[in-house]
Amino acid sequence: MNFTQRNEKPSLSFGVLSDLHMTHRGEGLQKLSRYMALFSEITPKIDAHVFAGDIIYQIDVSGGGTCETVYHEPYLYLGAALQRYAKDTPLLYAIGNHEYPQHNLSPELTAEARRLMEEATGKPLHYHEEINGYHFVVVDIANYACDITEETEKWAMKEICKALSASDNKPVFVVYHPPIYHTVEGAEGNHHSEKFAAFLLSNRRIINICGHLHTPMQSPLTIWQKKNGATVIHAPMAAVGYVVVPGSAARHLPRIDQSQALYFEVFGSRVLIHKIDVLEGKEVGEPWEIDTTGALHYTDKRKSLSAKPAFPKGAKAKVRAAEGGVLVSFPKAYNPKTPFNDDSEVPYYRFAFTRKGETEECASLTWHSDFYMTTPRDAFEDTVRISLEKGDYRVKITPVSHFGKTGRSISATFSVTEKTALPYVRMEDPDLFPLL
Numbered sequence: 001m002n003f004t005q006r007n008e009k010p011s012l013s014f015g016v017l018s019d020l021h022m023t024h025r026g027e028g029l030q031k032l033s034r035y036m037a038l039f040s041e042i043t044p045k046i047d048a049h050v051f052a053g054d055i056i057y058q059i060d061v062s063g064g065g066t067c068e069t070v071y072h073e074p075y076l077y078l079g080a081a082l083q084r085y086a087k088d089t090p091l092l093y094a095i096g097n098h099e100y101p102q103h104n105l106s107p108e109l110t111a112e113a114r115r116l117m118e119e120a121t122g123k124p125l126h127y128h129e130e131i132n133g134y135h136f137v138v139v140d141i142a143n144y145a146c147d148i149t150e151e152t153e154k155w156a157m158k159e160i161c162k163a164l165s166a167s168d169n170k171p172v173f174v175v176y177h178p179p180i181y182h183t184v185e186g187a188e189g190n191h192h193s194e195k196f197a198a199f200l201l202s203n204r205r206i207i208n209i210c211g212h213l214h215t216p217m218q219s220p221l222t223i224w225q226k227k228n229g230a231t232v233i234h235a236p237m238a239a240v241g242y243v244v245v246p247g248s249a250a251r252h253l254p255r256i257d258q259s260q261a262l263y264f265e266v267f268g269s270r271v272l273i274h275k276i277d278v279l280e281g282k283e284v285g286e287p288w289e290i291d292t293t294g295a296l297h298y299t300d301k302r303k304s305l306s307a308k309p310a311f312p313k314g315a316k317a318k319v320r321a322a323e324g325g326v327l328v329s330f331p332k333a334y335n336p337k338t339p340f341n342d343d344s345e346v347p348y349y350r351f352a353f354t355r356k357g358e359t360e361e362c363a364s365l366t367w368h369s370d371f372y373m374t375t376p377r378d379a380f381e382d383t384v385r386i387s388l389e390k391g392d393y394r395v396k397i398t399p400v401s402h403f404g405k406t407g408r409s410i411s412a413t414f415s416v417t418e419k420t421a422l423p424y425v426r427m428e429d430p431d432l433f434p435l436l
Contacts, residue, residue: 307338321420
């Protein structure tokens with residue numbers, strides 16, 4: 001579905017781009033240009049672009065390591081794209097860890113990276129702006145380690161209080177790179193002080209926009225709400241890097257043919273967050289929906305409200321040993337939708353292996369489906385990466401929902417004629433596939 005031709009004019013609309021990882025050699029530039037061109041086609045015209053960090057990737061050479069240089073070229077690419085497609089559109093830009101030199105906490109290089117970003121964007125690293133009567137508070141991190149200073153936290157809390165007081169029941173958008181600990185899926189880093197984290201989650205009118213985790217936008221766990229409190233929404237990876245699927249044994253999936261972004265439409269107190277495939281120019285699935293005066297759809301209560309996934313009646317699996325593991329195919333299971341959560345795709349399957357003549361499992365793992373693709377297939381077909389000794393096996397396959405609910409299993413038998421060896425997979429190439 002082409003999302004650029006809108007039926008009505010919202011009070012506020014803006015795109016959100018995160019984790020582009022554009023290098024001085026130009027990796028990521030094509031996807032930046034595609035994003036800018038696509039969002040410039042939206043009618044009525046959008047009101048702002050919000051960059052949630054890691055648009056720039058300060059990296060020296062292939063193979064990664066510690067970066068010893070602060071490169072200005074990525075900002076030149078960024079400036080050219082903005083001038084071409086959005087020279088009259090406001091830009092709000094939160095600094096991410098990769099705007100700093102990779103793995104380098106040098107005070108001198110850190111200061112240089114901060115100075116360069118201020119110079120390139122023409123703005124301080126933390127600031128408060130109002131657009132169409134809606135307030136944005138942009139919060140910076142101090143270095144590559146994603147530290148937030150006490151001074152910045154105090155400033156942010158003061159400015160957010162001002163914004164809340166000045167804007168009736170409207171949402172206030174707070175933009176920063178690393179998510180708050182234990183909110184959205186994968187938010188394990190503890191970068192905010194306890195006081196600041198509690199403040200950011202204290203008011204249901206606060207909508208926290210973050211990035212950093214590379215988790216796919218299709219997962220309802222990329223949005224989270226505290227009971228009677230604020231919302232946290234994670235913006236997906238836009239270009240160079242790994243898609244992170246925390247529930248899979250694979251975890252990091254290199255995706256150079258994919259680019260995702262978010263599009264916000266605000267109607268008074270109501271916010272719709274659309275999931276956008278940038279390369280295909282399509283909206284994916286149903287939007288997330290927030291209302292600062294209405295029901296909260298993304299609290300931890302979702303788990304109890306969600307249903308178990310199920311295979312279609314008569315579903316059967318085909319399994320055989322293959323290079324690097326076991327090749328498995330079967331009709332996919334589906335999940336009855338949890339209201340507002342767009343969770344019908346089953347993201348994971350648990351594979352439990354038992355040798356013939358034995359009752360105890362000899363191996364098990366959870367593997368991802370293709371739920372993170374714009375158009376998922378009707379069937380699962382993938383090589384599950386596992387090493388098995390020669391012998392006869394039964395595998396039990398159990399669907400696992402986004403909220404951890406499991407459905408009834410299907411099973412199949414197969415034989416391994418020689419031990420399956422796991423392939424060598426380099427899980428981190430910091431030149432093309434930055435991890436967090």
